[in-house]
Amino acid sequence: xxxxxxxxxxxxxxWVREYLTxxxxxxxxxxxxxxxxxxxIIVVLFIILTLVAYLVYLERKVSAFMQARLGPxxxxxxxxxxxxxxxxxxxxxxxxxxxxxxxxIFQLAPIIAVVAALVxxxxxxxxxxxxxxxxxxxxLLFILAVSSVAVLGxxxxxxxxxxxxxxxxxxxxxxxxxxxxxxxxxxxxxxxMFARTLSMNGIVEAQRxxxxxYFFFQPLGFLVYVICALGETNRAPFDLPEAESELVAGYxxxxxxxxxxxxxxxxxxxxxxxxxxAVTLYLGGWSFPGLSLIEKSSPNLFVFLSIVIFATKxxxxxxxxxxxxxxxxxxxxxxxxxxxxxxxxxAGLANIVMTAIWYVLALPSTKASLPxxxxxxxxxxxxxDVSGRLVPTQWAGxxxxxxxxxxxxxxxxxxxxxxxxxxxxxxxLDEQRQLQFKLRRERLKKMENAEAAE
Amino acid sequence: xxxxxxxxxHETLLDAEEMVLNMGPQHPSTHGVLRVILxxxxxxxxxxxxxxxxxxxxxxxxxxxxxxxxxxxxxDRLDYVAAVSNxxxxxxxxxxxxxxxxxxxxxxxRVALTELxxxxxHLLWLGTHAIDIGAVTxxxxxxxxxxxxxxxFEDFIGARLTAHAFRIGGxxxxxxxxxxxxxxxxxxxxxxxxxxxxxxxxSNRIWLSRTVGIGVLSxxxxxxxxxxxxxxxxxxxxxxxxxxxxxxxxxxFDFEIPVGENGDxxxxxxxxxxxxxxxxxxxxxxxDGLPEGPVMAKVPKIIKPPVGEIYHxxxxxxxxxxxxxxxxxxxxxxxxxxRPPSYINLQALKKMSIGHLVADVVAxxxxxxxxxxxxxR
Numbered sequence: 001x002x003x004x005x006x007x008x009x010x011x012x013x014x015w016v017r018e019y020l021t022x023x024x025x026x027x028x029x030x031x032x033x034x035x036x037x038x039x040x041i042i043v044v045l046f047i048i049l050t051l052v053a054y055l056v057y058l059e060r061k062v063s064a065f066m067q068a069r070l071g072p073x074x075x076x077x078x079x080x081x082x083x084x085x086x087x088x089x090x091x092x093x094x095x096x097x098x099x100x101x102x103x104x105i106f107q108l109a110p111i112i113a114v115v116a117a118l119v120x121x122x123x124x125x126x127x128x129x130x131x132x133x134x135x136x137x138x139x140l141l142f143i144l145a146v147s148s149v150a151v152l153g154x155x156x157x158x159x160x161x162x163x164x165x166x167x168x169x170x171x172x173x174x175x176x177x178x179x180x181x182x183x184x185x186x187x188x189x190x191x192x193m194f195a196r197t198l199s200m201n202g203i204v205e206a207q208r209x210x211x212x213x214y215f216f217f218q219p220l221g222f223l224v225y226v227i228c229a230l231g232e233t234n235r236a237p238f239d240l241p242e243a244e245s246e247l248v249a250g251y252x253x254x255x256x257x258x259x260x261x262x263x264x265x266x267x268x269x270x271x272x273x274x275x276x277x278a279v280t281l282y283l284g285g286w287s288f289p290g291l292s293l294i295e296k297s298s299p300n301l302f303v304f305l306s307i308v309i310f311a312t313k314x315x316x317x318x319x320x321x322x323x324x325x326x327x328x329x330x331x332x333x334x335x336x337x338x339x340x341x342x343x344x345x346x347a348g349l350a351n352i353v354m355t356a357i358w359y360v361l362a363l364p365s366t367k368a369s370l371p372x373x374x375x376x377x378x379x380x381x382x383x384x385d386v387s388g389r390l391v392p393t394q395w396a397g398x399x400x401x402x403x404x405x406x407x408x409x410x411x412x413x414x415x416x417x418x419x420x421x422x423x424x425x426x427x428x429l430d431e432q433r434q435l436q437f438k439l440r441r442e443r444l445k446k447m448e449n450a451e452a453a454e
Numbered sequence: 455x456x457x458x459x460x461x462x463x464h465e466t467l468l469d470a471e472e473m474v475l476n477m478g479p480q481h482p483s484t485h486g487v488l489r490v491i492l493x494x495x496x497x498x499x500x501x502x503x504x505x506x507x508x509x510x511x512x513x514x515x516x517x518x519x520x521x522x523x524x525x526x527x528x529x530d531r532l533d534y535v536a537a538v539s540n541x542x543x544x545x546x547x548x549x550x551x552x553x554x555x556x557x558x559x560x561x562x563x564r565v566a567l568t569e570l571x572x573x574x575x576h577l578l579w580l581g582t583h584a585i586d587i588g589a590v591t592x593x594x595x596x597x598x599x600x601x602x603x604x605x606x607f608e609d610f611i612g613a614r615l616t617a618h619a620f621r622i623g624g625x626x627x628x629x630x631x632x633x634x635x636x637x638x639x640x641x642x643x644x645x646x647x648x649x650x651x652x653x654x655x656x657s658n659r660i661w662l663s664r665t666v667g668i669g670v671l672s673x674x675x676x677x678x679x680x681x682x683x684x685x686x687x688x689x690x691x692x693x694x695x696x697x698x699x700x701x702x703x704x705x706x707f708d709f710e711i712p713v714g715e716n717g718d719x720x721x722x723x724x725x726x727x728x729x730x731x732x733x734x735x736x737x738x739x740x741x742d743g744l745p746e747g748p749v750m751a752k753v754p755k756i757i758k759p760p761v762g763e764i765y766h767x768x769x770x771x772x773x774x775x776x777x778x779x780x781x782x783x784x785x786x787x788x789x790x791x792x793r794p795p796s797y798i799n800l801q802a803l804k805k806m807s808i809g810h811l812v813a814d815v816v817a818x819x820x821x822x823x824x825x826x827x828x829x830x831r
Binding site for chain 1: 475476587589591593595598660661663664811813814
């Protein structure tokens with residue numbers, strides 16, 4: 001049974017190509033650009049949407065086990081059919097649109113949110129070869145651009161609901177997502193310097209060529225990225241837009257039934273996407289030590305295994321997200337902004353500068369113009385030219401970049417930001433607020449006095 | 455010219471208008487049916503008003519039509535997460551009116567049960583307070599331990615939540631044979647569990663940034679607002695009725711009164727955590743020195759206290775709960791007045807919240823530890 005299934009699974013792509021190209025030998029347009037991508041899209045959408053449903057189940061189970069409970073147990077064995085029951089329930093629910101809501105926008109908002117989340121899946125490198133739907137050469141840029149459209153969905157949802165809680169939730173989420181997007185964009189540039197490409201598959205290939213996952217070159221970048229990803233996907237401890245204890249449910253307070261499910265779906269898909277980017281950029285994507293041994297001998301098995309490896313890495317990261325969510329309290333809105341603007345964005349910028357310095361110092365061409373005391377470090381060859389592109393040499397270069405990243409960049413940026421932020425506390429929100437209240441009290445008193453005088 | 459100035463909305467940083475937000479009565483973190491009307495400048499609270507009474511049952515009026523024994527169950531439903539403590543207040547009040555001497559054994563058992571109830575109440579407070587701030591898991595841990603206490607109650611009293619634990623004159627039943635062992639088992643387990651909560655919260659950066667310096671109340675303000683309980687002690691005032699006017703058998707036991715320093719949410723949190731540990735030690739002392747003897751004093755079947763009036767108050771988990779009873783010599787009280795700690799502590803909300811953000815209001819409601827059953831009566 002398993003054998004048949006795996007044979008089918010592994011032979012399928014080849015079979016489709018052969019079947020479609022057999023009769024129209026010269027024209028591969030249909031097979032290459034229409035039929036095969038369509039199959040991929042359907043499969044990916046099917047898997048992702050199922051995965052999203054089961055991520056909810058997983059979240060419930062993980063949280064339950066952390067909280068000394070059992071979680072869903074009633075529908076199916078161990079509650080495995082719970083997602084199906086939930087989905088059915090949501091579909092059958094009454095479709096409520098508040099009377100005072102802006103109907104068209106109210107209906108449009110969840111669609112924007114979910115589409116923005118799903119479109120991104122096209123360029124995520126799920127695996128090697130046919131494991132990727134579209135290998136776009138600006139893949140990463142595409143992901144960042146499209147996923148930022150999701151903010152629009154949330155803002156529109158909050159605005160059109162015509163409810164104060166929704167509005168506050170939308171205000172929060174738009175400010176939060178925009179701020180954290182900047183930090184996120186800055187943090188990935190360091191890794192891109194090593195990858196020298198924006199293509200998602202290219203980044204994975206670059207890590208295979210360098211022989212090291214970029215997490216080891218970019219510890220600070222990874223840290224900033226993961227924190228910003230938590231903020232960007234509205235996960236705890238940054239889940240303010242839907243802070244249940246304050247804003248009931250944030251921007252989707254007025255939504256119910258399937259429209260609400262769309263927001264939920266968008267949130268979990270965004271979680272998968274951000275984890276996928278983290279895995280691709282920093283954790284070697286679908287590659288794994290030793291996997292290239294079977295690349296030549298059985299290409300389909302290779303692709304299949306690469307997909308499994310990618311999925312495993314993504315799930316580990318998502319598990320970490322859940323772990324964080326069920327352990328930590330929530331930040332307050334101003335604290336969240338402080339972290340975004342005072343820590344994440346400067347750290348992202350500093351990471352770019354530091355990475356650039358280490359990179360330039362390691363370049364062979366820099367050697368000649370360096371002062372003597374630095375030349376000592378450059379007796380080794382840190383970079384080598386491999387078919388037109390410079391890559392870190394296998395051990396000297398790798399050790400150099402790992403050491404500079406972990407031992408110098410991280411502590412230095414940390415110390416620097418801590419020093420700066422301690423000074424900047426003089427100008428923080430709290431004092432401004434106090435001053436504002438003082439002024440207002442004085443003004444009110446003056447007005448009262450004037451009234452009394454009259 | 456003057457009036458035009460007055461009509462203009464209060465100026466803010468960006469000349470934006472203020473927004474009025476209704477928090478509650480149906481809101482996840484108002485701990486019941488409390489309605490808080492917030493005036494917001496952005497997300498900063500500039501003014502606040504509480505609308506209460508959604509849960510008003512008229513307990514004080516009902517009491518005027520019931521015999522003294524019939525009133526006790528109503529007290530269970532005041533602060534329904536600390537029913538045993540409420541019972542103690544009323545029952546001791548009537549005993550004071552009747553001038554009945556309660557047997558020692560009953561007094562010791564009353565102390566043990568009341569302190570167990572204090573732990574249970576503080577556990578519920580900790581869980582809901584943490585969930586308001588976003589730490590969901592603490593709630594479930596707290597409920598795990600609270601469940602043990604409720605099981606002990608169930609076997610002793612027969613009910614879990616609204617226990618009707620005490621009778622006028624003592625206890626209805628003596629402790630069941632395994633009671634002491636089971637409580638001792640709980641006492642052995644509980645300190646490690648409190649450590650567990652503290653590991654999750656005490657030094658958690660997010661928890662600190664959400665509680666330190668939030669809802670600061672000076673000792674002077676706290677006294678002027680006539681606050682009691684942990685809210686008062688968190689501000690550094692060492693006042694606890696168990697020490698100040700010992701009731702039941704508290705004079706026999708040796709315990710500390712934990713106080714805070716800064717009067718902020720974090721200090722009140724530390725205060726309550728320390729109180730739980732103190733309660734454990736009190737229970738241990740009560741069980742170790744448990745005297746033998748009857749658990750019920752001689753009380754007439756029909757209670758007709760002599761004409762007179764008394765005020766009796768005890769240290770409930772939330773503060774001073776008091777009863778003022780006026781007897782006209784008949785079988786029903788002429789007047790019963792309740793001093794509810796939650797209601798009086800809630801008055802500090804405005805003072806504590808103004809200038810903070812909406813998220814802090816939620817934390818402050820949590821730290822005051824209100825139960826609407828008691829606020830509205």
